[in-house]
Amino acid sequence: MSEKMQFQAETKRLLDLVVNSIYTNKEIFLRELISNASDAIDKLRIESLTNKSLEIDIEPEIFILPDEKTKTITISDNGIGMTREEVIANIGTIAKSGTKDFLDKLHEASGAAAQELIGQFGVGFYSAFIVADKVELITRKVGTSTASGVKWTSDGAGEYEIENCNKEINGTIIVLHLKKEFTSDDTLGEYDFTDVYQLERLIKKYSDFVRYPIKMNFEIKGKAEDEPEIEIRTINSMKPLWARSKSEITNEEYDEFFKQQLHEWEAPLDVLHVKAEGTIEYTALLCIPKHAPNNLYYSDYEAGLQLYSRHVFIMDKCKDFLPDYLRFVKGLVDSPDLPLNISRELLQQSTGVKVIGKALEKNIQKQLGKMLKDDRKKYETFWKEFGKSIKIGVYHSVFDTKLQDSLKDLLIFPTSRDGKFSTLAEYVERMPDFQKKIYTAAGKDSAAIDKLPQMELLRDRGLEVIYLTDPVDEFAVAALKKYADKEIQSITQENFELDDAESQKVKAEVEEIAKTREDLLKDVKAAIGDAVNEVRLTSRLKSGAVCLVTGEGGPSLTMEKTFSAMNNSLFKAKVILELNPNHAVFKKLENLHAQGKDSPEFKDLCNTLYSLALLIEGFMPENPAELANKITDLLTK
Numbered sequence: 328m329s330e331k332m333q334f335q336a337e338t339k340r341l342l343d344l345v346v347n348s349i350y351t352n353k354e355i356f357l358r359e360l361i362s363n364a365s366d367a368i369d370k371l372r373i374e375s376l377t378n379k380s381l382e383i384d385i386e387p388e389i390f391i392l393p394d395e396k397t398k399t400i401t402i403s404d405n406g407i408g409m410t411r412e413e414v415i416a417n418i419g420t421i422a423k424s425g426t427k428d429f430l431d432k433l434h435e436a437s438g439a440a441a442q443e444l445i446g447q448f449g450v451g452f453y454s455a456f457i458v459a460d461k462v463e464l465i466t467r468k469v470g471t472s473t474a475s476g477v478k479w480t481s482d483g484a485g486e487y488e489i490e491n492c493n494k495e496i497n498g499t500i501i502v503l504h505l506k507k508e509f510t511s512d513d514t515l516g517e518y519d520f521t522d523v524y525q526l527e528r529l530i531k532k533y534s535d536f537v538r539y540p541i542k543m544n545f546e547i548k549g550k551a552e553d554e555p556e557i558e559i560r561t562i563n564s565m566k567p568l569w570a571r572s573k574s575e576i577t578n579e580e581y582d583e584f585f586k587q588q589l590h591e592w593e594a595p596l597d598v599l600h601v602k603a604e605g606t607i608e609y610t611a612l613l614c615i616p617k618h619a620p621n622n623l624y625y626s627d628y629e630a631g632l633q634l635y636s637r638h639v640f641i642m643d644k645c646k647d648f649l650p651d652y653l654r655f656v657k658g659l660v661d662s663p664d665l666p667l668n669i670s671r672e673l674l675q676q677s678t679g680v681k682v683i684g685k686a687l688e689k690n691i692q693k694q695l696g697k698m699l700k701d702d703r704k705k706y707e708t709f710w711k712e713f714g715k716s717i718k719i720g721v722y723h724s725v726f727d728t729k730l731q732d733s734l735k736d737l738l739i740f741p742t743s744r745d746g747k748f749s750t751l752a753e754y755v756e757r758m759p760d761f762q763k764k765i766y767t768a769a770g771k772d773s774a775a776i777d778k779l780p781q782m783e784l785l786r787d788r789g790l791e792v793i794y795l796t797d798p799v800d801e802f803a804v805a806a807l808k809k810y811a812d813k814e815i816q817s818i819t820q821e822n823f824e825l826d827d828a829e830s831q832k833v834k835a836e837v838e839e840i841a842k843t844r845e846d847l848l849k850d851v852k853a854a855i856g857d858a859v860n861e862v863r864l865t866s867r868l869k870s871g872a873v874c875l876v877t878g879e880g881g882p883s884l885t886m887e888k889t890f891s892a893m894n895n896s897l898f899k900a901k902v903i904l905e906l907n908p909n910h911a912v913f914k915k916l917e918n919l920h921a922q923g924k925d926s927p928e929f930k931d932l933c934n935t936l937y938s939l940a941l942l943i944e945g946f947m948p949e950n951p952a953e954l955a956n957k958i959t960d961l962l963t964k
Contacts, residue, residue: 329490331413334481353509353518356454357391357526358533360402360501362590363452364389365537367406367499369640371469374407376641381470385496389541391530391562391686395521398510399750405498408468411477414489418452418464418479456483458520459503467494530562536584538640540771566636566885569612569661573600585614588633589657589935593617599658599694607682613691623655628655634735635661647677648684652720653691655713660687684831692733692796699737699750707748710739718803725806735807740800741773743782743792751810754793761827762790764816767804769795769885775945780871781818787869788825792818801886822865824880834866842906847917848906850924854933855904858949875940876903904937912936929958 368387375381385405392401409417423633457875464479476494481487484920490948494500507513509520519525523543530541541563546555568576568584582594595614602610613632622628630651631644638661649656664679695717699706710717717737724731739748744757754765766785773794785792795801802816816823824834841848841864852862860878868874877883887900906913919929935957938948948954 364404371407461504463502469497609662633659868907
């Protein structure tokens with residue numbers, strides 16, 4: 328007995344976007360469904376390696392059967408299949424984190440941009456509704472009885488029908504009932520997906536490297552012209568691309584391979600093809616995608632390389648080859664020195680895996696260094712997508728000097744010089760002789776850092792500042808501490824000072840003034856309370872009246888804000904309020920203090936100055952309405 332069910336709301340919305348706006352290349356549906364069939368056979372192979380009770384004696388294959396009479400295409404595989412519950416979970420629901428954000432982006436995108444997004448999210452099954460007005464799916468999970476088959480039917484309009492059925496063998500059959508414009512009935516149409524030769528061309532174009540045979544029936548002339556014979560042909564070559572010589576492979580073949588093999592929607596940004604012989608023999612075919620997936624830095628992201636042994640698929644998402652900071656790298660490793668039935672436990676203990684992994688890590692670092700040197704624009708494209716990963720690697724290298732040395736020259740940051748990216752080496756090369764340290768400043772973006780009152784003095788001195796605009800930036804530079812024997816110094820930390828003679832002279836003058844204002848500074852601190860750890864005079868300000876700095880070695884205010892957003896209150900900055908003794912506001916503060924430290928006017932000015940310092944740093948005061956009233960009072964006096 329069949330049962331009607333509604334699609335999950337997000338699934339219905341996705342179907343609408345797929346059918347009406349996303350796919351500009353209609354033929355892509357075939358590649359997606361073949362890829363799904365190939366994945367199902369992969370999963371069956373993995374299951375058979377771990378579940379010895381399964382007796383599988385059928386050769387894996389994918390069969391494509393077009394039918395001009397019924398206007399259908401049938402795509403079948405003898406892979407792992409699905410249970411009723413799995414059909415509902417995998418087809419009727421998109422159970423992924425970030426779904427709403429993904430759909431919002433998808434709604435705003437169009438054409439190639441939309442295809443990139445849907446490829447990142449991995450929902451290519453729904454491409455079937457681009458060419459079909461009805462889709463049937465018949466499946467049976469391996470290891471279940473013939474009566475455990477499931478039939479799923481939908482027109483993609485918002486609901487689907489599901490029922491139990493009989494199915495002789497495990498695997499999945501998908502029947503697409505084609506729309507008229509994709510059949511021979513539409514004489515003006517660009518596509519006729521019931522034509523075996525058009526399908527053959529598409530399979531060779533998109534799926535030639537699929538490792539399982541893709542078969543179709545072809546009619547050939549028999550003894551009598553009205554009785555054609557049927558010949559079954561395997562369409563794809565199945566020869567692994569990585570087994571061929573690099574000199575024989577075109578860029579287009581690499582691009583199409585990664586689209587097919589890794590379900591990417593666009594050509595990769597860069598490709599690395601490595602063949603190694605010696606103690607451990609292996610071939611690796613790796614790529615850096617053009618765009619980072621939405622969940623790259625979330626726990627549900629499955630990193631890892633595909634593992635083969637002697638061209639036979641062993642494992643998907645093998646995490647043991649590359650360190651976590653290279654989780655964005657995709658591809659595969661094929662080694663004859665790893666056993667075909669290798670288990671997860673054996674893999675983790677394998678010396679061969681460790682040797683291959685270390686070599687691949689060095690190869691990737693070298694490739695990135697070459698990209699930075701030879702193609703800066705391409706590297707900056709990479710950095711905008713995956714730079715966070717390299718910075719995470721630097722942060723984790725705090726106790727690994729070899730790793731730190733291999734990564735530090737891959738770092739690039741925007742600077743105050745022209746807003747463009749700069750390496751640390753380029754920054755040091757531009758430093759004037761009197762500058763002894765590398766200056767940095769953290770903020771939500773370059774514009775916010777530019778407005779910091781501390782920046783005015785450095786601009787006047789012609790000194791360049793590195794902008795730290797990503798929360799992980801501060802962790803990375805804190806792990807480095809130095810570069811080329813130059814200490815890395817934040818201009819918003821309490822120990823910051825310029826080394827030139829003029830700055831030292833101003834500093835000495837401020838220190839003399841501070842000696843005679845100790846009572847004032849103590850009372851300003853008392854008026855503000857525990858919100859600040861200290862109040863002092865500063866020589867780092869020119870026209871600005873006030874600023875906030877943090878204690879040496881501790882987190883910055885930006886870092887504290889990041890942790891607060893994650894409900895982590897362990898990282899607290901030591902907050903210091905600095906006052907400019909040469910500013911008119913300070914003169915007013917002195918006058919009010921002389922009238923009495925307990926006067927409301929003195930306390931109001933102290934707290935207003937602290938609130939203004941918070942605003943400058945990009946933080947909202949605890950009581951914005953109270954601050955607004957105080958400023959209004961000041962304006963009307």
